Amino acid sequence: MCGIVGAIAQRDVSDILLEGLRRLEYRGYDSAGIAVVYNNEIQRIRSLGKVNELVKAVGEKTLAGGLGIAHTRWATHGKPSVNNAHPHVAGPLAIVHNGIIENYIDIKNRLIEKGHQFTSETDTEVFVALVNSYLEQEGNLLNATKRAIKDVKGAYGTVVIDKNEPEHLVAARSGSPIVIGLGIGENFVASDPVALFPITHRFIYLEEGDIADVSRFKIVIYDKNGNVVNRAVNEVNIENDEAVKGEYRHFMQKEIYEQTKVVTDTLAGRISDEHFVVECFGTNARDVFSSIERVKIVACGTSYHAGLMAREWFESLAGIPTDVEIASEFRYRKSITQKNTLFVTLSQSGETADTLAAVRIAKQKGYAHTLCICNVPGSSLVRESELVFLTRAGREICVASTKAFTTQLVSLLLLVGSIGVVKGTISSEDESGYVASLRKLAPSIEKALALDSKVEEISREFVNKRNALFLGRGAMYPIAMEGALKLKEISYIHAEAYAAGELKHGPIALIDADMPVIVVAPNNDLLAKLRSNIEEVSARRGILYVFGTPKLGLTKDPNIRFTEIDEVDELIAPIVYNVILQLLAYYVAIIKGTDVDKPRNLAKSVTVE
Ligand code: G6P
Numbered sequence: 001m002c003g004i005v006g007a008i009a010q011r012d013v014s015d016i017l018l019e020g021l022r023r024l025e026y027r028g029y030d031s032a033g034i035a036v037v038y039n040n041e042i043q044r045i046r047s048l049g050k051v052n053e054l055v056k057a058v059g060e061k062t063l064a065g066g067l068g069i070a071h072t073r074w075a076t077h078g079k080p081s082v083n084n085a086h087p088h089v090a091g092p093l094a095i096v097h098n099g100i101i102e103n104y105i106d107i108k109n110r111l112i113e114k115g116h117q118f119t120s121e122t123d124t125e126v127f128v129a130l131v132n133s134y135l136e137q138e139g140n141l142l143n144a145t146k147r148a149i150k151d152v153k154g155a156y157g158t159v160v161i162d163k164n165e166p167e168h169l170v171a172a173r174s175g176s177p178i179v180i181g182l183g184i185g186e187n188f189v190a191s192d193p194v195a196l197f198p199i200t201h202r203f204i205y206l207e208e209g210d211i212a213d214v215s216r217f218k219i220v221i222y223d224k225n226g227n228v229v230n231r232a233v234n235e236v237n238i239e240n241d242e243a244v245k246g247e248y249r250h251f252m253q254k255e256i257y258e259q260t261k262v263v264t265d266t267l268a269g270r271i272s273d274e275h276f277v278v279e280c281f282g283t284n285a286r287d288v289f290s291s292i293e294r295v296k297i298v299a300c301g302t303s304y305h306a307g308l309m310a311r312e313w314f315e316s317l318a319g320i321p322t323d324v325e326i327a328s329e330f331r332y333r334k335s336i337t338q339k340n341t342l343f344v345t346l347s348q349s350g351e352t353a354d355t356l357a358a359v360r361i362a363k364q365k366g367y368a369h370t371l372c373i374c375n376v377p378g379s380s381l382v383r384e385s386e387l388v389f390l391t392r393a394g395r396e397i398c399v400a401s402t403k404a405f406t407t408q409l410v411s412l413l414l415l416v417g418s419i420g421v422v423k424g425t426i427s428s429e430d431e432s433g434y435v436a437s438l439r440k441l442a443p444s445i446e447k448a449l450a451l452d453s454k455v456e457e458i459s460r461e462f463v464n465k466r467n468a469l470f471l472g473r474g475a476m477y478p479i480a481m482e483g484a485l486k487l488k489e490i491s492y493i494h495a496e497a498y499a500a501g502e503l504k505h506g507p508i509a510l511i512d513a514d515m516p517v518i519v520v521a522p523n524n525d526l527l528a529k530l531r532s533n534i535e536e537v538s539a540r541r542g543i544l545y546v547f548g549t550p551k552l553g554l555t556k557d558p559n560i561r562f563t564e565i566d567e568v569d570e571l572i573a574p575i576v577y578n579v580i581l582q583l584l585a586y587y588v589a590i591i592k593g594t595d596v597d598k599p600r601n602l603a604k605s606v607t608v609e
Contacts, residue, residue, distance in 0.1 A: 002086075002098040002607070003027055003072040004178070005195045006159040008169050008216055009186030012036075014063035016188070017070035020195035021051045026251070026397040027192070028603030029072035030080035034058065035087040035094040037166045038065035042094050046085035066186075067166050069159050071096035074603050077104070078121025088125040090116070091135060092163045095128035098191055099155030099176040100608045107151060127152065131160060142213050145170045146226070149211065155353065155608060159189050168215035173206040176607045177351055177380060180204040180212060180219060182233065187214050191607075193236050194395065204231045205378055234378060250596045252398035252490070256582050257449060259406050260442040263575075265392040266407045267414075267438060274432035276417040281371065282387040288369045289422040292342040295322040296367070298330045298358045299346035300606070302401040302485060306346050306408040308478035309574060313413060316475075317434070317571075318420030327354035328609065331361055343367035344415070348396060348404035349605035350379025357609075359384055373411045375404050389415065398597045399604045400489045402582050405482065406445075409575050413438060437569040441576070444568045448579040454563055455580060458545055459587030461561075462493065462516060469507060469517045470497040470581075471533060473526040479574045480520055483581030490589040490599050500533035511542040520581070521548030522565065522573035534560070547580050 003024030007013035014036050021032055032054040033046030043063055047053040051072065071086035077100070078084040087094040101107070104123035107130055112118070116129050130151060134144040141162040149156075155175025171178050171189045181188035181196035181203055189212075190196050193203050206212060209224025210231070223229045248254035270280045278285050295314055297307035307324040314322035325335075327345075331354060343362040347355045350372070359370055359381060372385035375393050382388050391407035417434050420426030426434070462468070468487060472480030477499045484495035498507050500519070511517070517537050521530050531552055537544055538559040546554065546562045554560055568576045589596045 002029060002074050002191070003195065004069070004096050004098055004157060004159055004189065004191040006069040006096070006161075006169050006171065006189040007067070007186065008167075008214060009066045009183070010216065011066060011186070012062050012064050013066055013068045014058065016199060017068050018051065018055055018058065019198060020190060021054070021070050021072055023195045023197070024072055024192060025051055026399065026597065026604055027072070028399050028598060029074045031073045031082065031085035032071065033073070033085040033087050034063065034068065034070040035089070035161070036063045036065035036068035037161060037163050038063070040163050040166065042089060042092075042163050044087055044089060044094065046082050046087075048080060048082055048085070067161055067169060069094060069096045069161055069169070076100055076608055077123045084120045084122050086124055088120060088122065088128050090125070090129040090132035093128050093132050093135070093141070093160055095124060095131070095158060095160045097124040097127055098157040098607055101127055101152050101156065102154035103152065127156070127158065128160065141165050141168075142170050142211075145172060146211060146222070149174075157191050157607070168213055170211065170213055171206065172211045174209055175353065178206045180206065180214060185216055187216060187219060189214060201236050203234050203236055205234065205383075207231065236378070250398065250586075252400060252402060252586055252596050255396055255398055255403045256579065256586060258394065259403050259579060260445050260449070262393045262403050262407050263410055263445060264442050266410045270414055271435050271438060274435050276414055276421055276431065276435065278418040278422055281389050281415065281418060285387060285418065286422055288342065288387060289419045291340060292368060292419070293321070293340040294338055295320055295342050295344055297322065297324045297344045297346065298327045298355065298362070300327050300352050300354055302405045302482060303346040303348060303355070303408060305478050305482040305485065306405055306412060308481065309409055309475065310412040310416065312475045312478070313416040317426060317430070318416050318423070319425040320419060320423070327352065327358040331357045337365045337367060340368050343370045345370070345372045345381060345385065346408055347372065347381050348375045348393070348401055348408070350374040350376045350381035351605050351607050353607050353609050356380050356384070373408055373415070375407065399599055399602045400486055400585070406575055406578065410438070410441065413571070434571055437571040440569055441572045444566070444572060444576045445579055447566050448576050449583075451563065451565075451580060452583060455583040456587045458561060458563070459584060459591055462491070462588045463591050465493055465514070465516055467510070467515055468493055468495040469510065469515060470495060470520075471500040471503065471517060472497070472520045473500045473530050474524065475574050476520045476522065476577065479578050479581065482578060483518060483520070483585070486582055486585035487588060489602060490585055490594060490596055491592045492594060492600075493588065493592070500530055503533055503536060508536065508540065511537055511540040513541045513543065515542055517542050517544050518581070518584070519544060519546045519548065520577045521546055521552050522568060522570070522577060523549040523551050524570050524573070527552055547577060
C-alpha cells in the first residue's frame with residue numbers, strides 16, 4: 001500500500017527519494033510523485049503507473065534541492081490519476097500521506113466556504129489545505145501541523161514541507177507507520193525502513209500520536225500530549241539485500257524456493273531434542289499458557305488462513321477450544337469476550353490496520369493475554385502485543401504471501417505444541433512425535449519443490465480458464481482456501497474453495513467440462529470420503545487435478561489428472577501440499593501473463609481499513 005520517503009540534506013535528495021520509492025514498490029500502488037524544494041520553490045512531478053514512469057517524467061536531470069518528499073499512492077479516495085497522486089500542495093506546503101482522513105468531507109466543506117479551491121478528489125489534499133489554513137495564525141509549519149492534527153479523525157502517517165522553511169520537515173504518525181532514518185548531517189523519513197537501507201541502518205520508530213520536527217542536525221519528537229520525548233535509536237541490520245531476485249524470474253518464485261531455508265530458520269532454537277522450547281514465546285509464556293483455557297485468533301487474508309489451520313491443530317492436538325475471525329469483522333462486531341482467553345494475531349507485516357485495531361480492541365475488551373506471530377521485528381503489532389513470536393521468513397517482496405504463510409504455520413505448530421505441553425494436554429510421547437515431524441518439514445518441502453516441472457505442465461491447461469474450484473477436507477480445507485486465494489490474487493482466475501463434503505450442497509451445480517477442480521488429498525482418515533467427492537465431480541464431466549497419496553486408490557479415469565505426492569507425516573502435510581498449490585498459482589499466472597509480483601489492485605501491507 002502507499003509508501004512515503006522524505007529527506008533533509010545538504011546534497012540533492014531526489015535520487016535518494018526515487019530509489020526509496022523503488023524499494024517500496026513491492027507494497028502495491030498505482031501512481032507516484034515527488035516534490036523537492038529549491039530556491040524557495042516547490043518542484044513537483046507526479047505520474048500514473050509505476051515508479052519508472054515517474055523517473056522518466058523527472059528525466060535525465062536530477063531535481064536540485066536538499067529538502068524533499070515522495071510517495072507511491074494506492075487509491076482510496078479518488079481514482080488513480082495524476083491529479084490525485086501525492087504530493088499534494090496548498091499555499092507554500094507540500095504533503096505526502098498514508099492512511100485515511102475520515103472526516104475530510106466536513107473539513108473540505110469548511111475550507112471551500114473560506115474560498116479554498118481543491119484540485120483533487122483526495123482526503124490528503126484536504127489535510128494539507130487544513131495545515132495551510134492554520135499557517136498564518138500559528139506562525140510556522142510545526143505549530144500549524146500540530147493544530148491541524150487535532151481536527152482530523154482517522155489514520156495518518158504523513159510528512160509536510162514548507163518552501164519558506166527549507167531547513168526542516170515535519171512528520172507525524174497515527175495509525176500508519178513512520179520511521180526516521182538517521183544520517184550524518186542529514187536525516188530521512190519513510191513509511192518502512194526498507195526504503196532507506198542504502199543510506200542508513202539507524203532508525204527511530206515514531207509511536208502513535210508522535211510528531212517529529214526533523215532538520216539536518218536535530219530531531220525533536222513530541223508525543224500525543226505535546227511533551228518532548230526521547231525515542232530509542234534502533235540498528236536494523238540486513239545481512240544482504242533481499243530486494244534482489246538473483247537467479248529467479250520473479251520474487252514469488254524466489255520466495256517459494258526459500259521455504260526450506262526459512263522453515264529451518266524459524267525452527268532454530270525453538271525445538272530441542274524431543275521438546276518444544278516454550279520460553280521462545282517469552283519469559284512469562286509458561287505462566288500465560290498455563291492460565292489460559294481457550295484461544296481466539298484474528299487476522300486478514302493469507303494470515304487468516306493460517307488462523308483457520310491453527311484452529312484444526314489447537315482443537316485436535318491440544319484440546320484447546322479455538323475460534324478464528326477476520327480482523328475487519330471482529331473490530332466492529334459486538335462479540336463476547338470469554339474469560340481466560342489468549343488473543344492471538346497473525347500478520348506478516350505487523351502493520352495491517354484491521355489486525356492492529358483488533359489487538360487494541362481486544363485489550364479494551366479484557367482478553368486475558370495478547371500474542372502476535374509476525375514477520376517484521378519492530379512493527380506496530382509487535383510493539384503492541386504482550387507476547388511476541390517472530391517468524392523468520394526474511395523480507396517477503398511478492399505481494400502474494402508464500403514463505404511468510406509457511407513460517408506462520410510452523411510457528412503455530414510450535415504454539416499449539418507449547419500450550420499443549422504446558423497444560424498437559426499433549427503427552428511427552430506425542431510431543432516427541434510432533435517435534436520429529438517438524439524436523440522432516442524442510443526435506444519434505446524440498447521434495448514438493450522437485451515437482452516444479454510437473455506442476456508447470458499442468459498449469460498450461462489453465463490458459464483459457466476463468467474459474468476454478470479447490471477442494472479439501474479437515475486440515476486440508478484451509479489449504480484449499482489458501483490455494484484458491486493464491487490463484488485469484490496473481491492469475492485473476494476466479495477461484496473458490498469448498499470443504500469437499502459441502503460440494504453437493506450447491507457448488508456441484510457449477511461442475512462441467514470447463515470447471516477445473518483442484519483437490520488436495522494426503523493420506524488421512526478422510527481419504528475414503530474424499531474419494532467419493534472426487535467421483536461425484538468426475539461423474540459430471542468435471543476435470544480434476546488431484547494432488548495426493550497413491551493410497552487414494554483412484555481408478556483410471558480420463559477426467560482425472562493425478563499427481564502423486566510422496567508420503568508425508570499427517571501433521572505437516574498441509575504445509576507441504578500448500579507449496580504445490582503455490583507453484584500451481586505461480587505457473588498459471590505466468591501463462592496468463594500477469595504481473596506476478598505486483599498483481600493489480602493489491603497491496604502488500606494494507607495500512608488502511
Ligand atoms: C494484504 C496482502 C495479503 C495479506 C494480507 C494480510 O491483503 O496482499 O497477502 O495476507 O494483507 O497481511 P498481513 O501482513 O497482516 O499478514
